[in-house]
Amino acid sequence: MLSPTARVILGMIRLGRRSGYEIKQLVDVSTRFFWAASYGQIYPELKRLEESGLVRSEDASTNGRARRAYELTERGDEALDEWLRSGAPLAFEMRDEGMLKLFFSDGVPAEHRLANVRAMRAHHGELAAHLRSIEPAAREKGGGPYAALRYGLAFHDFCAGYLSDLEPELEAELARR
Amino acid sequence: MLSPTARVILGMIRLGRRSGYEIKQLVDVSTRFFWAASYGQIYPELKRLEESGLVRSEDASTNGRARRAYELTERGDEALDEWLRSGAPLAFEMRDEGMLKLFFSDGVPAEHRLANVRAMRAHHGELAAHLRSIEPAAREKGGGPYAALRYGLAFHDFCAGYLSDLEPELEAELARR
DNA sequence: CTTTGCATGTAAACCGTTACATGATTTT
């Protein structure tokens, strides 16, 4: 069974021969929002994947600049396919500190509750803006990455919008004192 | 500074004198969807919080049934307030395996892509249904917990709806072969 | 009398982030 991090790594490698460094860059501009990975996970996992024969690597240095490029083996390709096609339960986790504050906010002054909701809205707004900025480039390429981007964009827009609608209520409460 | 788990624990205790067991039950029916906690975190953290003077405990056994009830100390109350009022950046993390599969789904047959989207929709649909089932009780009590519930409900409804709209596209693609 | 629920806890394994160390190359 593929470890959590192995899933992104194999997926990124199938998109083309890649180094650990490149995988990290790619993750940071694409899946990061729903599936992150750090160097501390990527490099050791690449080693493990090579040991278990799912990837194969080659030196790909260019004039003195060290670089090790990985590609899928046949077994790696199969493992990735198997995961993509399996109907196993999908991990879904969310941690939202703003929501936790909202939950416990009964004792605190309306002023702080409003600040919290505004911070939440700002966060979703920024993510949506970022995704919108890369949308044209992603549209060109289409496919799965573009579908994921559109979903993420819709999602963050929705959150920002919902929270935005919440603000007037809190502002009214604040003014009512 | 409060550890992640300390935040839920203190919040739950402020809602009333509680045992570790009760905190876990409460988390499981309320904050779980945006902030989970396991026994393995709760019991040790309660000890740490007591050592650092943020909570105080008493034996609350009733005829042979062991039970240790915790309540906030003044310092615990202040620490909770400080967190709730602080403008520190809010943790927000999401891990969505369905989205990751969607991202990498270009190679796989439309059939599997459709199954994935359906599974994602089902998941959000079930969560929304669950929240809807406890909505009336939460409405009675109102306040922060109810606000969080409404947000969560709107959120999962939105996701289920979006994914639902995606299905016909994939079904068409499937039929087109 | 057996199962479910109340109740507390620990240990191991796993996962993940952060910070650090190193060094070459390209850009400013």
Added chain:
DNA sequence: AAAATCATGTAACGGTTTACATGCAAAG
């Protein structure tokens, strides 16, 4: 000459889940 970027990696720490161990009480 300095700063940014390419590139690889490790160690320490912190956080989380899972599985296990224990035992009494209530309900069926």
